[in-house]
Amino acid sequence: DQQVKQNSPSLSVQEGRISILNCDYTNSMFDYFLWYKKYPAEGPTFLISISSIKDKNEDGRFTVFLNKSAKHLSLHIVPSQPGDSAVYFCAANRYGQNFVFGPGTRLSVLP
């Protein structure tokens, strides 16, 4: 029973274009969401977060959008750079509970 889903295992984007990574969740009680980037042989690095009281949060090239009614969030990276090539995980939790992670999407940014 996967509570957090990332249905695209991989995504390829041309350098300079927009990368859109999607995440769906099933638990309507989740109220805090995070995105992480992971390079091989390294721990995940925190990118950006959003709480359920917002529908958008922006940090530099990264923007996260939350659609609570659809139980869907997305991460936009604009413009995409080769160094963005990594595995991206979304995570969600509710107060008092542990974070639940999606299976990840491997992003490849082509020069």
Added chain:
Amino acid sequence: KAGVTQTPRYLIKTRGQQVTLSCSPISGHRSVSWYQQTPGQGLQFLFEYFSETQRNKGNFPGRFSGRQFSNSRSEMNVSTLELGDSALYLCASSLTGQAGNTIYFGEGSWLTVV
């Protein structure tokens, strides 16, 4: 400010042995959680400790255990190792572990069971 530190980074164990992994959280962080990542899998939650008490536990067998010390440092132990325990074990810390608190990961400990 130092990040989350995990030791050892790499280790190889034989089936049936036990292993202990260590994690030092970011200074001031009182919540430590552990995750397992296997090839092709996301991060599977093992357990979370706060103020030396296990607060949440994932769906792993009792061979997986952990503890937290008064200085917030944490250890996890896996007994009677199986080949399927080969994985990257990640430790993460946060201020309180509650919603609204971001969790920060260490580099991980790569365990290979042969």
